[in-house]
Amino acid sequence: MKTVIIEDEKAAVRNLTSLLYEVKPEAEIDAVLDSIGSTIEWFGSHPMPDLVFMDIHLADGSAFEIFEHISITCPIIFTTAYDEYALRAFKVNSIDYLLKPIGKEDIEHSFEKLNSLNASGSSSVGKQSSQDMEWLQLIHSLKKQENYKTHFLIPLKGDKLLPVSVDMIQLFYIKDCQVKAVLTDGTEHYFPQTLDELAECLNPALFFRANRQYLISREAIKDIDLWFNSRLSINLRYPSISEKILVSKARVAEFKEWFARKKCNK
Numbered sequence: 477m478k479t480v481i482i483e484d485e486k487a488a489v490r491n492l493t494s495l496l497y498e499v500k501p502e503a504e505i506d507a508v509l510d511s512i513g514s515t516i517e518w519f520g521s522h523p524m525p526d527l528v529f530m531d532i533h534l535a536d537g538s539a540f541e542i543f544e545h546i547s548i549t550c551p552i553i554f555t556t557a558y559d560e561y562a563l564r565a566f567k568v569n570s571i572d573y574l575l576k577p578i579g580k581e582d583i584e585h586s587f588e589k590l591n592s593l594n595a596s597g598s599s600s601v602g603k604q605s606s607q608d609m610e611w612l613q614l615i616h617s618l619k620k621q622e623n624y625k626t627h628f629l630i631p632l633k634g635d636k637l638l639p640v641s642v643d644m645i646q647l648f649y650i651k652d653c654q655v656k657a658v659l660t661d662g663t664e665h666y667f668p669q670t671l672d673e674l675a676e677c678l679n680p681a682l683f684f685r686a687n688r689q690y691l692i693s694r695e696a697i698k699d700i701d702l703w704f705n706s707r708l709s710i711n712l713r714y715p716s717i718s719e720k721i722l723v724s725k726a727r728v729a730e731f732k733e734w735f736a737r738k739k740c741n742k
Contacts, residue, residue, distance in 0.1 A: 477502060477503045477526045477527060478525040478526045478527075479496065479503050479504065479505050479506065479525055479527045479528070479529065480505070480507045480508075480509065480528045480529070481505060481507070481508045481509070482509045482529065482530040482531060482534070483509075483510065483529070483530075483531040483555065484511065484533075484535040485531070488531065488576065491577075491578065492529055492578065495578065495579070495580055495582075495583045496529075496583060498580060498583075499583045499587060500583075500587060510534065510535050511535045511536045512534055512536050512537050512538075512539065512541050512542055513536060515534075515539075515546075516542060516545045519546045520546065524548070524549055524550050525550055526550055526551075527550060527551050527553065527590070528548060528550060528551070528552045528553070529552075529553050530552055530553070530555065531556055532554060532556040532558065532565075533556070533557075533558075533672070537672065538672045540568065543568050544724050544727055545724075548568075548569070549569075551593070552565075552569055552571065553570065553572045553573075553574060553586050554570050554573045554574065555574045555576060555578055556573075556574075556576060557575065557576040560676055561573075561676070571586070571589055571590060571593065572586040572590075574586065624679040625642060625678055626641060626642050627640065628640050628642070628645075628667070630657075630665045630666075632665075638665065640659065640665075642678065642682065644659050644660050645657050645659060645693065646659065646660060646695055646696040647683075647692040647693060648674055648690070648691040648692075649717065650671060650689045650690075654666050654667075655667040655669060655670060655671055658696070658714055658717075660695075662714065662716075664716075671685075671689070675691055678691075680734075681734075682694075684731060684734050686710060686721050686722075686723055686731070687721065687722060690710075690721050692710070692721070695713075697710055697711070697712065697713070698711045698712055701720075703722060706728065707722050707723060707725050708722070708723040708728055708731065709721065709723075710722075
């Protein structure tokens with residue numbers, strides 16, 4: 477079984493490798509990749525492996541960005557310290573979602589699920605056993621209980637905190653390696669959270685992750701240009717931000733669907 481490990485923590489790689497060989501001695505590790513960039517490059521020049529173990533937080537961003545550039549058609553087992561990405565993981569053909577620290581029993585259970593899929597003739601991604609579907613339904617019910625952020629306290633100079641409601645925020649973007657928010661009055665403030673963290677704690681009906689640098693609301697959008705290779709170029713209402721915000725071809729349909737949900741989600 478040819479396997480690829482996508483993980484940026486060396487200790488986690490060592491632990492996973494040891495457990496994998498213990499549970500599946502015949503496994504072959506074709507590659508250990510530690511970033512979005514190296515993963516895209518590797519899959520672009522190598523045949524598809526039989527299985528992928530994938531961490532979510534990588535050296536250069538969220539692993540979900542990988543799927544905006546390439547298609548991974550083999551089974552994927554996600555390994556992470558965070559439980560809030562489970563629904564999103566199943567949308568990209570995950571067969572299991574393991575929370576760190578990972579033990580031998582976790583790996584054994586994952587291979588039992590994989591064997592069950594193979595035995596039922598549903599080994600192709602996108603098809604799930606009844607056990608997977610029950611687990612997915614549980615995640616759906618937990619997701620309904622999730623409380624998205626409605627307010628923030630922004631730290632200001634002079635030991636002050638500025639209370640801001642989410643509906644006052646037009647967009648978040650990365651500038652000088654820090655996250656800034658633009659408010660409805662045009663003022664900008666630095667945020668201590670990363671863009672990945674904000675994307676996970678905000679209602680996805682209100683904000684769209686256009687690319688690695690921008691998380692935008694509908695109200696921030698001035699107009700949209702059709703761009704090369706079937707992409708979209710979003711222009712903002714704020715002249716201080718002149719950069720073109722490109723939405724990849726793979727996410728154009730998702731963006732249009734998100735934008736069209738405006739009335740039913742407001």
